[in-house]
Amino acid sequence: MERSTRQRTAISSVIDAAGRPLSTQEVLDAAQVDVPTLGLATVYRNLKLLVDSGDIAAVTLPGDSPRYESTLHAHEHHHHFQCTTCKRVFDVHDCPGDLARLAPKGFTVERHDLTLYGCCDECPSPRKVLRPAGDARPEPGARD
Amino acid sequence: MERSTRQRTAISSVIDAAGRPLSTQEVLDAAQVDVPTLGLATVYRNLKLLVDSGDIAAVTLPGDSPRYESTLHAHEHHHHFQCTTCKRVFDVHDCPGDLARLAPKGFTVERHDLTLYGCCDECPSPRKVLRPAGDARPEPGARD
DNA sequence: CTACGTGCAAAAAGTTTGCAATCGC
DNA sequence: GCGATTGCAAACTTTTTGCACGTAG
Numbered sequence: 001m002e003r004s005t006r007q008r009t010a011i012s013s014v015i016d017a018a019g020r021p022l023s024t025q026e027v028l029d030a031a032q033v034d035v036p037t038l039g040l041a042t043v044y045r046n047l048k049l050l051v052d053s054g055d056i057a058a059v060t061l062p063g064d065s066p067r068y069e070s071t072l073h074a075h076e077h078h079h080h081f082q083c084t085t086c087k088r089v090f091d092v093h094d095c096p097g098d099l100a101r102l103a104p105k106g107f108t109v110e111r112h113d114l115t116l117y118g119c120c121d122e123c124p125s126p127r128k129v130l131r132p133a134g135d136a137r138p139e140p141g142a143r144d
Numbered sequence: 145m146e147r148s149t150r151q152r153t154a155i156s157s158v159i160d161a162a163g164r165p166l167s168t169q170e171v172l173d174a175a176q177v178d179v180p181t182l183g184l185a186t187v188y189r190n191l192k193l194l195v196d197s198g199d200i201a202a203v204t205l206p207g208d209s210p211r212y213e214s215t216l217h218a219h220e221h222h223h224h225f226q227c228t229t230c231k232r233v234f235d236v237h238d239c240p241g242d243l244a245r246l247a248p249k250g251f252t253v254e255r256h257d258l259t260l261y262g263c264c265d266e267c268p269s270p271r272k273v274l275r276p277a278g279d280a281r282p283e284p285g286a287r288d
Numbered sequence: 289c290t291a292c293g294t295g296c297a298a299a300a301a302g303t304t305t306g307c308a309a310t311c312g313c
Numbered sequence: 314g315c316g317a318t319t320g321c322a323a324a325c326t327t328t329t330t331g332c333a334c335g336t337a338g
Contacts, residue, residue, distance in 0.1 A: 003292060003337055024328090039295045044328060046293095060207030062257050065327080081247055084254065094246040099260060102238040103225055106265030110228065113206050113259045116243060121250030147312055147317060168302090183320045188303065190318095209302075 002053065010034040011046045012055065021059040021067030021080070021089045061089065061115055079113070083120035092116060146197065154178040155190045156199065165203040165211030165224070165233045205233065205259055223257070227264035236260060 002008075010031040015022060022030070028043045047068055050056040059067045061082060067089060079092045092114075100109040146152075154175040159166060166174070172187045191212055194200040203211045205226060211233055223236040236258075244253040 005293060005337075007294070037295075040327095041296080041329080042294055058207075062206050062259075063202075063204030063210065066207060079246070081251060081253075083251075090248065090251075092246050092248070096240040096243060096246065099240060099258070102223070102236050102240065103260055103262065104234065104236070104265070107225060107227075107234075107260075107262060109225075109260050109262040111261040113257075113261070114243070114246075115206075115257045116247055116251075116253050117255040117257070118247065118251060118253040121248070145313095145317080149312070149318060151319070181320075184302095185304075185321080186319055 002049070006035050007031070007038055007042050008046050008049075010038065011043060012050065015050075015056050015068055016070040016072060018069070019073065020091065021069040023065065023067050027068065059089065079115065081116040081118070081120070083123055084117050085119055085123035088120065090120065146193070150179050151175070151182055151186050152190050152193075154182065155187060156194065159194075159200050159212055160214040160216060162213070163217065164235065165213040167209065167211050171212065203233065223259065225260040225262070225264070227267055228261050229263055229267035232264065234264065 011027060013034075014027055014030040018026075018030075024040075024043055024047065027047065028038065028040055031043070032038050047056070047058075051058050051068070055071060056068045057071050059069055059080060061067070061080060069091075073091070076093070077095060079095060081090045081092050082088070083090075096114070099112050103109045155171060157178075158171055158174040162170075162174075168184075168187055168191065171191065172182065172184055175187070176182050191200070191202075195202050195212070198215060200212045201215050203213055203224060205211070205224060208226075213235070217235070220237070221239060223239060225234045225236050226232070227234075240258070243256050247253045
């Protein structure tokens with residue numbers, strides 16, 4: 001049976017409040033505001049538990065360690081967008097649909113994963129705005 | 145300047161011959177047939193080198209360590225299919241196209257990644273074929 | 289009170305790096 | 314011969330696990 005501990009509550013709250021998928025480290029940092037003694041192992045254990053119980057969903061982008069988002073905001077089929085400048089991940093609630101036809105003959109498609117990459121609405125596009133070298137740009141993972 | 149060593153040649157050949165993306169371990173195993181003394185560190189170093197020189201491309205599926213494929217077979221825009229039973233990855237040379245419209249307003253889409261999941265043409269579909277427990281099923285990564 | 293949960297530290301797993309020996313050119 | 318390359322082992326990084334203590338119910 002699952003108990004309600006300060007740690008578990010803090011971790012859960014942080015993810016519910018984020019509005020976008022958070023990395024393990026982001027969860028730890030944010031939850032330590034509430035529970036400063038919180039350890040990394042506890043975060044890993046609870047993330048796994050919360051995923052299994054269906055309270056949160058793991059978001060795995062290609063070549064990146066997993067992020068976690070509340071299923072409250074993500075119960076429906078959706079995809080993700082990662083800003084190549086600030087590295088943050090956003091939900092995309094649209095879907096091209098009907099992708100089964102892309103598979104080779106004899107292959108059955110049960111599921112798909114789509115990730116868009118580009119520039120979010122808050123970052124200066126590196127393509128459009130050609131700045132002099134050494135110009136300030138948002139740190140990876142900044143914002144918030 | 146890059147030298148032509150037995151190790152590098154073996155690694156390169158294995159990837160060119162595979163016809164599908166191979167994991168680091170698969171590359172090591174296959175290349176050790178030619179060069180039994182080949183070490184894992186050498187594989188890592190050469191994969192990085194070959195990626196940088198554009199000879200091979202890294203394929204990163206969500207939540208999985210990278211695989212590598214020859215750019216000879218993969219110079220064009222394409223996607224990937226992973227069989228959920230045997231875990232092997234195949235190329236999908238089709239693309240839904242026009243995904244920019246899915247992004248939120250103000251977001252610019254430069255690139256996208258699509259992964260299909262399902263059952264390949266050689267694995268019995270776990271959905272269709274309900275077998276008795278303990279029945280033989282292809283090992284993950286088997287075949288070849 | 290008892291079992292589940294936590295924190296810490298050690299252990300795994302996967303990847304990178306330092307270094308002396310080796311080999312291509 | 315010289316410098317790039319290799320193999321091994323040690324160092325790192327990230328995630329998991331063991332264990333004694335703490336705490337919810």
